[in-house]
Amino acid sequence: MSMRSKRRAIDWSLNALTYLALLAMLAPVLWLVASSLQSDGDLARGTYDLLHPTFKAFGEMWESVDFAKYLKNSVIICTVAAALATAFASCGGYALARTRFRGRAPFSLAVIGTQLIPGALFLLPVFIGFIWLKQHTFIHLFDSRTGMILVYTAFFTPVSIYFMRSFFLAIPRDLEEAAMVDGCTRFGAFLKVVLPNAAPGLLATFVYAFLFAWDELLFVQALTESNAETIPVGIRNFIGNYSQEYAQLMAAGVVSTVPVVVAFFATQRWLVKGLTAGAVKG
């Protein structure tokens, strides 16, 4: 075999290996979709027929549990919390990217430090605090969307700060300086010149926070009872009460995955930039 044809054979088999790896990584997701298109009985007996899909499970899942309520709560809580976290983080990230101030090092450290505390440690006092507020004041945070929004905003602000910081660092300084020469205040320059230029970063940060809020279970299962429960709690209730209705469960899985998959692939160009910011510069 000549050198060149040997090279070609290696190339070809590496390509094949790549596609196989992709198939292996996607297989569980494909199985999720395929199973959601079967009937509960077929799945429980293991007698599924992939060639004859049915959408029955997608209709029934809304009646078995109040999935519409969970979906609505998830959408409201995650959207508002991600928007607030992005707003707070763009301010904080801008401060870190562009200014020196007293308290900068402690702030920077605290932002990282929040990632180090196990949720369980501060969940208990938040839980007891919410109960106390409900019993002693008019502030209803326990089992309310407002409470969950507050918690999630705090959760995802720190990571978002680092996300936004790396986007701001990539914007040339001259922009704001020119605006300030033109008579803008520093905040005005930030608001009118920097933020519009950081729009892809804002979007990526929002989607990132939304993705993580969508997936949060620990706090929402403890801090809600019947009003503000989100999809992860709903899925858990589903397993508890209808453990044999696999098709419906898989359909519920598909319905809860579609929004984040759409959001992710619509913005992945910028999201990937944020996720790999450290990698490229490092």
Add this chain to the structure above:
Amino acid sequence: MSSTRTSPVSPPAGGPQDPVAPAATPPRARRGRLGRAWRRDRFAWALIAPAVVVMVLIHLIPTAGGVLLSFRDVNTFTFARLFGAPWAGLENYRAILFDADNPIHSGVFNAAGNTLVYTVATVAGTLVGGMALALLLNRDFPGQKVVRTLMLTPWVVPSFVVAVLWQFMWQSDVGIVNKILVDYTGLLDERPVWLLGGNSMWAIVIPSIWRGIPLAMLIFLAALQSVPKELHEAAALDGAGAIRRFRSITLPLLRPLIAVQLLFGTIYAAYQFTIPWVMLGSNPGNDADLMMTLIVRQSFSNNLFGIGAAASSLLTIVMLVWVAAWWLAFRRDMEADR
């Protein structure tokens, strides 16, 4: 998570009228310029204020409260008193660490062992898998862009969906895993039980690795693409084989990224809750009970909030030790990285 630098190098502050960095200023001189410093800093302080407020409200105060709670005796009978539960001194810690007759003691040690196994297996599997895929995808091949994007899909699937999906796939009788292993290929004669007993650890580790790989791959791939091709070509001309080039060129360049992912991957895995809790229930059993599932169960099912807080505090201490050890081991990479 996205950044490798904890204290970033920032260009000199704001406008041209800014004085030298505060760290370099002697305290007396700083006091003399207090008015000016306030004028200079208030912009930044206003910017970080909202973030600081929510972090103080939800992170700082409750964390302090959690530590205090660990010294109190909060159970079913005292819970109604909320913050007024009686002090327990070090009793909660003693029960967890030294009281051999207390089931909590053996429960925590068992969960700690499981968490260690889960964390090491998940982080190792994720990093090795992510690296392998990154190397595979760092070539020119037809459909490169689409493949790279689609490869990220598992990371976007929410953990709770990952848990229900794999719980279904792991079913002993009808699950696809056993169908493949036993019915379709005949690799095994007997159908293994995945969701109970010794295998249940694998039942949570494997989906966790599957979901973690895409992010690791993405980060490694971005770094691999910034390695100049000439470096490899020159080494190849000098007669270095593929393995030699990986070890002498690629690996050293990826070291800071491996370090960062090791740090955050370990923290993320050690605090894993969703996957075991959704897949195996609020009591995942002796073989797969992790620290977080144990803490939540003891706190919310058994109302032992004081014990839960003490176990959480101990977990935090262990993670702080891990971060310190990590810093000692990788400090040079992080500094060189700047």
